[in-house]
Amino acid sequence: MTRSPVIETEGLTRRFGDLTAVDDVTFSVQEHSIVGLLGRNGAGKTTVMQLLTGQDFATSGEIRIFGESPVENASVLSRLSFIKESQRYPEDFKPKHVFKAAPWFFEHWNEEFAQELIEEFRLPLNRRIKKLSRGQLSAVGVIVGLAARAPLTFFDEPYLGLDAVARQSFYDHLLADYARHPRTIVLSTHLIDEVSDLLEHVLVIDDGRIIIDQDAESLRGSVTTVAGPRHAVERFVEHREVLASDRLGGLATATLEALTPAERREAADAGLELGGVSLQQLIVRRTRAHASEFGAES
Template sequence: MTTAVEVTGLTKRYRSLTAVGDVTFRIREHAITGLLGRNGAGKTTLMRLITGQEFATRGEIRLFGEPPVENARVLSRTCFISESQRYPDDFRVKHVLASAPRFFAQWDADFADELVTAFRLNRRQLVKKLSRGQRSAVGVIVGLASRAPLTIFDEPYLGLDAVARQIFYDRLLADYSEHPRTVIISTHLIDEIAHLLEYAVVIDDGRIAIDSPVESLTAAAATIAGTAESVERFVAGRTVVHRARLGGLLSATLDGVTDADRAAARDAGLEVGPVSLQELIVRRTSGDANTPDSAAAGAAPETTEVTR
């Protein structure tokens, strides 16, 4: 595995607030990775640290084997598109596109023009007069057409309607397949981008909660449903991350499920269903995740009572 981003023991404090606390992870080169987590979890701070816009309190960051802070060689290979991107007041869309080649050596002007048409932007319009969705589209265009070896999108879809978001996803996948590079997407619309992601890094309260290939993450989870008594008997001793009750019925979301577990559940007359990436991450970062369902655990996993 070739590493594009390597973070070791990284901490960022703002006075008494620890925004990022002793995190360690790697981002694989030539892969699309989701940096996921709740609002305020530390995602944006982490991205600003990675791109050299913030100084770490402690720890080490390496992009392509080198520290990013005040390193023009590394930063010239990086494109960071933030939802709070700002441009000079007199900049029009055409000025953004004209200035981009100065920053990105692999800039594709023809691809940028295609995207302008796809997103229905007016090249002559002032950026400050654009709607929030149109400004997001400008950022998406720059991020995609930059073809930077490391491209980071921080909540790139804000204000985009469903059609525009789908254009972004489709164009990203198509261009990535022809021009592989390392892409990091930070978002809370997990279900929408799950099909794009090869890896997921989940940050929760400033710490890494999950760092895993998406396929193995979702393959190891399942929902077991049936009568409450039967489900409780089956899940005893297993890792239950969520329960939902409806009368005498119970649905339990399990982690660490094997094919043998699934077969055993079916043999016991229980229904076995998949768990989406979003549901799994929500359950694992809700405060009651990863709770072994045993008396020794001393706590119960999250339970939802469903009423009719």
């Protein structure tokens, strides 16, 4: 079944004076998918999301959300939900006021699901927003983002204030509700290993540029780690490109691009162990490699 693109950008650029926060970015996101928008602090993730949701204006390039520009476009914006860590509410508001107002903005709002989440996160509905802990404030955001069931939902790390148990609950509810009510979800996070099993597609941005735009499953299988006696590892990788390596006494490991079946047999015959690399490790290594290349270009 062919899926239509919900997000399309072409040559998207945003400059702030001499600073280029987003640099000639082109990508698309298919409907009914969970996508990770990943990268270091200051890489450009939040700026991209602000551009996609019509909260900022591009210096150049094109954006199409549901086939249209999001800027001052009510028909597009009414189908979006953008939840961020720095979400602000009127200080005199209480969580119950936020949830009471939510149906005015989100036509797919599900009150029953919201109440289930309120109970799950043990959220005090009658406490003023300014009196909430960071975790409780994060819970308000994730409940709105989940219960809104917007066709396109952006989560810009609003769950960072949650403890590990609450974050896992968020991931579980997101995945279960996504299965029942498919929509397009874009997750921005530093906690890559925590969300790796949720992601169907990965976008990695570094210094304002997209450096990875790949299906998550193929990305996971794109590298292999070989480990064993140092001399055997060094002999095996001698004429191959090494993405990363480590040595400890007489042992060594090396990370290479995915090996062919013949190369895997060769490694096994050499007494080497083969393994995978976590999505987080892979992205860290690719980002470091890009930083080295970018520095060389500069």
